[in-house]
């Protein structure tokens with residue numbers, strides 16, 4: 001895997017601090033890992049001021065050096081299209097700015113808040129929806145910077161869950177994470193903490209015994225990770241997820257549906273079969289947000305529905321995620337399902353099954369259907 005880094009010792013390559021410190025952050029650095037096409041070089045030139053480039057040596061080494069359409073390569077290498085903002089695309093597609101109640105804290109849903117703990121990531125994904133802030137300053141969040149957020153959480157007893165994201169929350173050091181979780185969990189009304197991170201995918205060596213011991217103190221802790229393709233499910237990634245799960249951390253995955261990367265039944269089925277074997281629960285298949293410059297990654301909504309249609313019944317329901325759209329404007333997630341009900345007639349509902357046959361279900365005769373559900 002690490003053929004491009006023969007001079008680096010195994011110990012260094014397996015250390016997350018080495019990976020972050022030696023992150024490849026320019027075109028010349030990436031060109032030393034694999035030969036870039038003219039189009040990829042143009043992508044770098046046109047997006048310099050649009051969105052930061054950065055990739056860990058670990059993740060870069062997963063890319064196919066000969067194939068520009070490799071699903072890993074497509075996620076890390078800028079393309080010229082990113083410089084074009086299409087009609088309808090938004091800098092803040094999830095409406096987070098108007099709901100930022102104190103610095104770095106977004107209160108969008110009644111009982112959940114989103115803590116933007118850092119703007120740094122180990123890899124800057126080219127489809128990132130939060131590119132308006134991610135990678136802008138690469139500041140390390142100081143304790144004081146998040147103090148107001150902790151105070152807001154403590155003062156609002158309707159908050160049951162804190163989603164710690166960024167950027168990538170696990171870019172913070174262990175002591176910072178410890179302090180952050182301690183402040184959050186000191187609010188008695190907070191039931192759980194959810195941490196959004198791509199570290200198990202892009203820098204699995206971040207899951208160290210010390211990190212595990214910190215997370216273990218604040219259970220229940222959910223880690224929401226972000227595998228998009230089965231190529232990302234390496235032995236290292238599996239070991240990182242296993243270490244979290246064995247320590248009692250619950251690990252869920254959300255995948256973003258990306259054109260040319262995973263937008264077919266076979267890709268999503270292979271990924272989710274592998275995740276289930278890794279004991280990671282497939283949670284969401286996300287429709288790509290309408291963020292600026294990423295239309296080339298977006299698929300029609302029908303693609304997501306076709307994929308769910310191709311999974312449901314054909315494979316374990318444990319491996320079938322919910323297909324969801326985070327609708328523009330910050331109005332929340334909507335989950336979408338293929339149309340399985342083909343007719344309704346009084347008590348009878350006719351379904352289309354996964355095999356293509358149809359079947360009728362009758363509601364009970366002795367229940368007034370107009371009162372059902374009351």
Ligand code: SF4
Pocket residue numbers: 120121123124125127128129130134166167168197198
């Ligand atoms: S890890 Fe998440 S926040 Fe960071 S660049 Fe990728 S998608 Fe954006």
